[in-house]
Structure formats: C-alpha cells, structure tokens
Amino acid sequence: MTTGTLYLIPNTLGSSQVGADLPAIIPDEVLKTSAMLDYFIAENRKTARTHLKRVAEIHPLKKPLQQIDMAELNVRTGKASLPALLEPLLGGRDAGLISEAGVPAVADPGAELVRLAQEKGIPVRPLVGPSSLLLSLMASGLNGQSFAFNGYLPIDSDQRARRIRTLEERSHKDHQTQLFIETPYRNAALLNALCQHCHPDTRLCIATNVSLPDESIETLTVAAWRERLKKGKQPDFQRKPTVFLFLAN
Numbered sequence: 001m002t003t004g005t006l007y008l009i010p011n012t013l014g015s016s017q018v019g020a021d022l023p024a025i026i027p028d029e030v031l032k033t034s035a036m037l038d039y040f041i042a043e044n045r046k047t048a049r050t051h052l053k054r055v056a057e058i059h060p061l062k063k064p065l066q067q068i069d070m071a072e073l074n075v076r077t078g079k080a081s082l083p084a085l086l087e088p089l090l091g092g093r094d095a096g097l098i099s100e101a102g103v104p105a106v107a108d109p110g111a112e113l114v115r116l117a118q119e120k121g122i123p124v125r126p127l128v129g130p131s132s133l134l135l136s137l138m139a140s141g142l143n144g145q146s147f148a149f150n151g152y153l154p155i156d157s158d159q160r161a162r163r164i165r166t167l168e169e170r171s172h173k174d175h176q177t178q179l180f181i182e183t184p185y186r187n188a189a190l191l192n193a194l195c196q197h198c199h200p201d202t203r204l205c206i207a208t209n210v211s212l213p214d215e216s217i218e219t220l221t222v223a224a225w226r227e228r229l230k231k232g233k234q235p236d237f238q239r240k241p242t243v244f245l246f247l248a249n
Helices: 019-025 028-036 045-056 079-090 111-119 132-140 157-174 184-197 222-230
Strands: 006-009 039-042 069-072 095-098 124-126 147-152 177-181 203-208 216-221 242-247
Touching (some): 006 028, 019 028, 028 045, 039 045, 111 124, 132 216, 157 184, 184 222, 203 222
Antiparallel strands (some): 203 242
16 A cells, blocks of 8 residues: 655744735645645644644635644654554555644654654655744855754753853864754843853854744844843843854854
C-alpha cells in the first residue's frame, strides 16, 4: 500500500494575523493543502484548530472542524509515542504537521517526527511559510552566506557568558552570523548579557514580532546598544518573541 504524505504546514507568527490577512503571510496553495487534510499533528490542539478556523474562512475544510483528527506533539511527547503518530500515514492517509508559529521542525519539536517519517519511507513535503529566523537574517544586514542557529543560550549567568564569548569567537573566525532566541520575558536579561560580554564593534540585531504590525528589526554595534541602555532606551521587546543575531568583526 502506498503511504500517505506528511505535509509540513507553516503557521503565522502571531495571533493578530487572521482571516483575510492569511494569504499575505501564507501562500494560497498552502492554505488549500491545509484545507484538504483531515489529520493533523500539532504542538497544541487548541491553537491548531484556531488556525484551521481561519483557513476555513478562505477555503472550505475537507470535514467540519470538530471531525478533523488532531494529535499533539510537543516537548512533553516521548520518542516512544512517535510511531503511533505516523500509523495513519503508513495506512495511506495524508497528514499535516503544523507548527505553533512559523515553520515545523525548525526550532520546533516536529524534527524527530520528520526524521522517523524519512526512515519509514513516508514522503515529506515542506510547504512555504514564514520563518522568523530567516526573515530576521534577511533584514539584519549581517552575513547571509554563513550562519548558525544556536537555539537558547544557558540561563546560568556564568555559562551564558562563556557561551556568548565562544559564539563571538566563532563568528569572528568564520565570519559567521550567530542566531539565537530567548524566552520572551528574559529578552532584557539576554540583551544586557550580550552588551556586557561582546566586543563593542560586534554588530547585534534585535528582531521582534517579525511580520506582525509592531515588527521591529534593528542592527547596531554593541557599543551603540550599550549607549541606548545607559539612556534607558530599551527595545520594546518585553514578552514579545525576539530573534537575536550578531556578527563579530
């Protein structure tokens, strides 16, 4: 029997992108594909259903929303549970892996499921949609030819300082842009740590709420960020998803 296809379905980067705004963020063909599926694997059932409700305003869903099957895959999902999520696909049913925000399997727990699908010979189709990481890199003015995403930096201050210095050394040696993220309520602490431990001439980009109405993407030297903080001019990024990028000279 032919297996189903695992579609990697992007989501918007914020809840304010609703209804008629969707085609400006996610291509119409992706919305059509989402509407034709009746089995989804999502980080959170509630937010995935909210997204599908928006899709239904543009394209009719294959089934009523309450009849669409929805399984959860998040940081609490053990590896032993992954095969069961793919059983419907092995039986020939298509499925959509949908991210909480942005694209699946990038800074997202769906990567392990994609790996398993590849091992089982299930076709995987990534669909076009917004990625805060790539959008931030595009707008940063930093090196887009060589870059690395490092996820979250350590919370412990000493470990964080060492990690920042290591990444800055790598950035200088390889002329490589370093990207990382932080839990939104700790954005200010991370910026302070970067200003404390990076060289003054390192260029640092702070990209907040990318693609949303209050989007802010700004690149300055660490020295310039220090001056702003001294004057009490902190970025408007408290409790807002933010991508940090730097490139050492």
